Amino acid sequence: MDTDQYLEMFIEESKEHLQSCNEHLLELEKNPQDLGIVNEIFRSAHTLKGMSATMGYEDIADLTHMMENVLDAIRNSRIRVTTEILDVVFQAVDYLEEMVIDIASGGTGKKDVRELVESLNAIETGKNAIISAVAETAVTSVLAEENGTVEPLLYDGYEMTVITQSAEQGFNAFEITVQLRDDCLLKAARVFMVFEILEKSGEIVKSEPKVEQLENEEFDDMFTVALITKEDASILKTKVMKVSEIETVTVMPITIHNQSKENEVEAAQNTGTVTTILDEAEAKKDPTEQKDKKNTGAHSGNKTIRVNIDRLDILMNLFEELVIDRGRLQSIATDIQNPELTETVERITRISGDLQTIILNMRMIPIETVFNRFPKMVRQLARDLDKKIALEIIGAETELDRTVIDEIGDPLVHLIRNALDHGIESPAERIAKGKPEEGTVTLRAYHSGNHVFIELEDDGAGVNRQRVLAKAIKSGIVSEEMAETMTDRQVAELILASGFSTAEKISDVSGRGVGLDVVKNTIESLGGYITIESKEGQGSLFQVQLPLTLSIISVMLVELESEVFAIPLTSIIETAIIKTSEIMSAHNQKVIDFRGNIIPLVNLSEIFEMPGTADVSDGHQSVVIVRKGDKLAGLVVDSFIGQQEIVLKSLGNYLQSVFAISGATILGNGQVALIIDCNALIK
Known part of the structure; x- marks a missing residue:
């Protein structure tokens, strides 16, 4: 089967x-008696097994099957949930994730899992005999077909358990x-497309012929699939019929009878057990809900589609070009002063503004895509450190542009590891301090204006002022005189300095001596910044501020000599015209008094080595406070031009090291303007 076109879909759905x-395993550890959670894990594993087998990734399918066996034993109360058993299942999920990532990077998805399989087998000891005994009373379903009778599907004990338990939970069971x-011509491809549709609608329990035979086109023109779903038969039939080269689709409820021909009479009496359960479940539903379902029909399905992120990137690039041309049109309309042209340009500006909002929203991704990896990580690190730690996540639905999402994961991992290793004390230490033995780490995200704030708070030991200052003085980061006047917040933020670490010994958990300056640099490269508040003995709060998007930004255009530069509005406090007489000097640095604060002046003409200097002939200077x-x-410029939305373009690989310049943009008149990196100018 040609799987290239389906590979990306397989990878994304496998990750989901x-x-x-992972999420349900964490829930199961807290509620080991809840078999509903086990069923959810089982469904995900079973779907992944089917997808992997269909795509030809047998190693993934085999490992998932072994994991299923353990879950089935738990579900049928043959083994009891323990932390040690969950450790092995978590490891199986980790291996599966590694195999999927390997496939995504062009690999084969193969991995030596023999030791893990032995562990899973050991957990599941004695299960095979039980399954064999159950299989003797396996049941079948009979499906009527318009052109005759289809060969009945045979279900083993496990498959029947899935069907009956799903029916009890209100699911429909169809064959x-x-x-075809x-x-x-492409039977295997059509089969794959049908499987893809059905897997999105529910869970495939069985197929006849088997998946391997379907994949190798070892069948005539007909195949049957058993499906557990919430959807109606008519909706399923409509969906499947949309696949090309399909002659007919028949959807029938699964009915049960005993396999033994000697008991056919009894079977006739018992036929429809599952159907009856389904009908009862349907009858219990709200009549209004059923009425709505009838009225909406196929439109009641999910109104979302999966779009390749590369396509969104292309769409964004095209729109960026449109923004540049929009600016050009505005410039021309201003010069010509034609009323009709001006009106048209204003309309284009409004429409493109709405289009920009839609496109940016399409690129927004919930930050839970980053946060969802942390619960399992915290569980494992807490075990490694022999600590008791609870992770609380708030605001995971907060959305960020994918360009920011792609970069923020690693810094957050480092912050969490630091909090667990250096922040949260051991249970014995916490009890001695009168704290609960279980420490709490809270990860929250929220919007504020055009920014997203991510906060990591812990109730641990906080920053030890004396220890940090001693290390900072020893490293030459601050002098003893400066140390005496520093506030607690300033001391806490010293741990962000380059190479700073108070670790007594190198730890795999907190980063092997790599300081938090890496986190700080990454965040600042994204146009954000990080602050720390800490109370010794009570805990610490790390706050990260990030822009919503990095692609289209609002800037203040300023002029230096004959060149135009752009300063991001997110960095600007205000603009001002100051008298040259107000400029003072301190430590060989020009400064001004800004609302009671002494702030340094930075002459951009000197920074960028431009031939002239700011025009001070009238005794005034233009300053942008950032x-x-x-x-x-205060950034000293020649003049202000005005505010504008611009498209941020990279300078490319050859100009990455240009000081204080984060990118460039093309203005409406075709001129290139460099974008100033204010973070680089403020020490």
């Missing part, structure tokens, strides 16, 4: 199922028989 397994056209965290500076 594995993430679901779907698909007849006689002239169908900030980085709680630090301010």
Whole structure:
């Protein structure tokens, strides 16, 4: 089967199922008696197994099957949930994630899992005999077909358990028989497309012929699939019929009878057990809900589609070009002063503004895609450190542009590891301090204006002022005189300095001596900043501020000599015209008094080595007050041009090291303007 076109879909859906397994395993550890959670994990694992087998990744399918066996034993109360058993299942999920990532990077998805398989087998000891005994009373389903009778599907004990338990939870159980056209050329491809549709609608329990035979086109023109779903038969039939080269689709409820021919009479009496359960479940539903379902029909399905992120990137690039041309049109309309042209340009500006909002929203991704990896990580690190730690996540639905999402994961991992290793004390230490033995780490995200704030708070030991200052003085980061005047917040933020670490010994958990300056640099490269508040003995709060998007930004255009530069509005406090007489000197640095604060002046003409200097012939200078965290500076420019939305373009690989320039943009008149990196100018 040609799987290239389906590979990306397989990878994305596999990641979703594995993430679901992780989340539910964490829930199961807290509620080991809740078999509903086990069923959820089982469904994800079973779907992943089917997808992997269909795509030809047998190693993934085999490992998932072994994991299923353990889950089935738990579900049927043959083994009891323990932390040690969950450790092995978590490891299986980790291996599966590694195999999927390997496939995503062009690999084969193969991995030596023999030791892990032995562990899973050891957990599941004695299960095979039980399954064999159950299989003796296996049941079948009979599906009527328009052109005759389809060969009944045979279900083993496990498959029947899935069907009956799903029915008890209000799911429908159907057998779907698909007849391909006689002239169908790509039978395996059509089968895959049908499987893809059905897996999105529910869980495939069984197929006849088997997946391997379907994949190798070892069948005539007909195949049958058993499906557990919430959807109606008519909706399923409509969806499957949309696949090309399909002759007929028949959807029938699964009915049960005993396999033994000697008991056919009894079977006739018992036929429809599952159907009856389904009908009862349906009858219990709200009548209004059923009425709505009838009225909406196929439109009641999910109104979302999966779009390749590369396509969104292309769309964004095209729109960026449109923004540049929009600016050009505005410039021309201003010069010509034609009323009709001006009106048209204003309309284009409004429409493109709405289009920009839609495109940016399409690129927004919930930050839970980053946060969802942390619960399992905290569980494992807490065990490694022999600590008791609870992770609380708030605001995971907060959305960020994918360009920011892609970069923020690693810094957050480092902050969490630091909090667990250096922040949260051991249970014995916490009890001695009168604290609960279980420490709490809270990760929250929220919007504020055009920014997203991510906060990591712990109730641990906080920053030890004396220890940090001693290390900072020893490293030459601050002098003893400076140390005496520093506030607690300033001391706490010393741990962000380059190479700073108070670790007594190198630890795999907190980063092997790598300081938090890496986190700080990454965040600042994204146009954000990080602050720290800490109370010794009570805990610490790390706050990260990030822009919503990095692609289209609002800037203040300023002029230096004949060149135009752009300063991001997110960094600007205000603009001002100051008298040259107000400029003072301190430590060989020009400064001004800005609302009671002494802030340094930075002459951009000198920074960029431009031939002239700011025009001070009238005794005044134009200054842009900018900030980085709680630090301010005044950028001296020749003149202000105005505010504008611009498209941020990279300078490319050859110009990455240009000081204080973060990118460039093309203005409406075709001129290139460099974008100033205010973070680099404020020390």
